[in-house]
Amino acid sequence: MAKIIVVTSGKGGVGKTTSSAAIGTGLALKGHKTVIVDFDIGLRNLDLIMGCERRVVYDFVNVINNEANLKQALIRDKRLDNLYILPASQTRDKDALYKEGVERVLNELSDEFDFIICDSPAGIESGAMMALYFADEAIVVTNPEVSSVRDSDRILGMLSSKSRRAEQGLPGIKEHLLLTRYNPERVIKGEMLSVEDVNDILAIKLLGVIPESQAVLNASNSGQPVILDTESDAGQAYLDTVARLIGEDVPFRFLNVEKKGLFKRIFGG
């Protein structure tokens, strides 16, 4: 039985796909057989971030419609042999995903894998609802910025009312907060919401804090999940995040400004 984890946010552009790719890759690095499923039908992008865009033959919707089987559609990662990607379709049909079809594919994946990472599209329409419906756990990706925090709260509401677990009266989805694009310098200046601020408002367990980092764009440019850039701050922060996700106790890093300038050394802080 696989654990199904949805990576969601409500708001677009906060780092869902970057995080899905990094966390999925991280779980595989830890020895867990993992598949990342792209639920963003019509706007496929996980393949680019994972660097397998030219190897897509069949997709998620083909499997749902029985035009291909899972073996044909799954793309095995070139770097890690226990990591797979199920790409989204480029169809413009909004109703290409439906509960019974998604459930069948997830059940089939569940026999094979330890973790299924569902990369949700932005918004609260059917694609996003399908991505979260069957989840056991949710990683809510949030930027320290008003619209992102508000949309995350909205998604938390959906997780607790519109999921399979909610509808069937099962124990609720386990919710994790992943704060991305965090800039400690601006937090210190009072220009950005702090980890504590966001935590106070959303009140869910903090899974990780990913610093704003040039490594993220470099990684997506080259189709390498940023977690493989183990030299970078963002890569290390994702490694910590994955360790916490599987129950390890890892202290938080990159919450403070690394180098102390002359001004700060004089005035403290």
Place this chain on the structure above:
Amino acid sequence: MSLLDYFRSTKKNTASTAKERLQIIVAHERRRRSSPDYLPQLERDILEVIRKYVDIADDQVSVSLEKSSDELSVLELNVTFPEEKR
């Protein structure tokens, strides 16, 4: 507390403004999420009834349903009347 913190606390920064605004809107939206679907229509109907007698603005009526226990919910109706002209 450092000297820098002292100066910082005298000027209100944008992050704390953001936090205050978020706390208010998120609390408001959570309340609405947990209330029944008919509540907005009920609020509009009540507004119409009161308007037959008193001229009030849209935001002068607020209706909320608070669940105080398993068996009891309280419908709270708040109407702000305009100041009487003398």
